[in-house]
């Protein structure tokens with residue numbers, strides 16, 4: 223059984239375009255963000271609406287390839303393509319864009335994108351194991367704060383920051399609660415629906431509305447779970463998805479896993495639990511910017527070296543969600559995730575004795591059949607057929 | 608109990624029927640319609656065994672054409688089927704190297720026919736039967752003759768990984784007067800290098816069984832042995848591994864008749 227609220231949730235991206243148009247008419251500012259490291263609290267504290275610009279669709283890639291090399295991660299090409307073809311209303315509505323020095327591809331793409339919109343580049347540290355890493359990142363947050371104040375003509379007060387921190391923490395908590403519904407066995411929500419719900423969060427114009435909607439969804443899922451229902455066949459193997467960010471438009475692997483009889487019960491990747499796990503410290507004594515800096519630097523992304531947090535998180539999730547197999551999805555030409563896969567698979571095998579598979583693909587449909595064979599074989603393998 | 612395994616590959620369709628004390632097989636070209644090939648192979652198998660559809664308890668389809676078959680009870684991937692079939696043909700197999708018409712794969716198993724890990728090349732023709740076929744055509748011979756033509760020759764260097772480029776490389780080697788035997792040996796080595804790299808990345812096998820249509824090519828097998836430094840076993844019916852595996856999986860817990868090669 224599918225929760226009724228999903229019908230509303232899946233249309234949120236379109237719904238929110240209208241809401242955004244209205245907000246713009248009322249002179250609200252919009253801040254576009256590409257990555258989980260972008261501190262939403264600062265945009266909110268500036269009275270602006272933070273939106274996600276991460277490209278998850280194949281359509282704009284051909285246009286992007288006129289400028290960018292073909293042998294580049296599809297997420298970068300899609301994001302760039304949306305921007306230059308003016309086909310993403312969220313990009314168009316953005317007054318200010320926050321970018322980060324994450325992977326090389328993105329970093330250099332932003333240099334070209336600068337011709338189209340004002341972009342502020344935040345410099346991430348390369349890793350978190352140096353004593354100065356948090357201090358460095360804090361300085362970057364201060365620069366961002368100044369830029370936002372200049373560009374949006376506002377002042378970001380400590381009070382605004384504290385409120386934004388509380389709001390974002392509440393959103394993280396509710397998203398985490400939603401995600402944790404699938405710790406249940408059988409999982410009550412299809413992986414594709416879970417992905418839809420967590421992905422839509424990036425397009426919320428009013429976070430309060432979004433939180434209410436997710437609460438409603440959780441209520442429905444609780445009923446479904448209480449009656450023992452599940453969208454999956456009994457004994458469907460439980461899969462954890464890790465790796466590069468996945469969204470609606472680039473969900474083909476999630477779709478195939480579930481078509482082949484698996485249940486994607488846990489999303490470790492960027493739209494998933496990775497960004498819900500850590501809360502910003504709300505302690506009144508603490509400098510809010512410092513609290514934000516500390517929280518965001520904990521995101522275990524492969525652009526960091528080393529990246530021990532990913533393994534620690536994976537280990538916890540494999541146990542909590544009773545995972546039977548791990549899929550490490552890497553987009554073509556994403557060096558950091560493709561290389562880190564070696565460590566991920568060894569870690570999973572050595573510590574949990576469960577199987578994992580790396581799937582390397584892009585946003586196109588050209589390899590659907592081949593992917594399907596790999597995924598079916600993996601599902602057969604972890605179901606002990 | 609009668610079960611059937613139907614392996615619809617890109618070039619050949621293989622069908623195997625298991626009864627309680629024996630098995631029988633049919634092999635025919637797939638042609639352009641995997642669905643028709645599957646139906647025809649099944650019909651011929653029934654005819655040759657003197658059975659009707661009603662006598663068959665379970666049919667499992669596998670191979671790239673498995674999705675086109677409407678009359679099967681279940682589809683299982685060729686990876687799972689090859690692992691099971693190879694274990695039946697060569698008991699205790701813990702690594703299967705399968706080189707088929709349009710893909711190649713390496714499968715690690717637990718030594719009892721169950722998959723523990725696998726790797727696959729299905730994106731490009733290099734390292735597959737298709738590569739050999741294109742090269743045979745360029746050299747004006749039949750794939751089945753390749754192994755004999757290359758016997759004992761020192762392999763010529765073929766450096767292109769891509770089938771299209773390798774084909775022009777072969778043509779220019781011919782123009783330079785390099786012997787056909789050396790060129791073919793080079794082609795065999797090129798296929799083996801690709802597949803061996805995949806095997807090495809996956810792990811170590813102690814009992815390696817070579818299956819799929821290309822397993823019939825002794826030249827490729829010898830190159831694989833040289834590349835991996837390990838013994839590699841093939842049996843006359845290795846091309847049936849997928850269909851055998853499917854028919855065995857269809858038996859569930861019912862024991863299978865003993866393998867004639869063991």
Ligand code: SF4
Nearest residue numbers: 257258259324492523
């Ligand atoms: S995977 Fe890393 S670089 Fe990509 S969006 Fe997530 S945090 Fe940012």
Ligand code: SF4
Nearest residue numbers: 295297325328466556
């Ligand atoms: S998926 Fe990899 S290559 Fe693509 S933007 Fe993220 S880190 Fe960069």
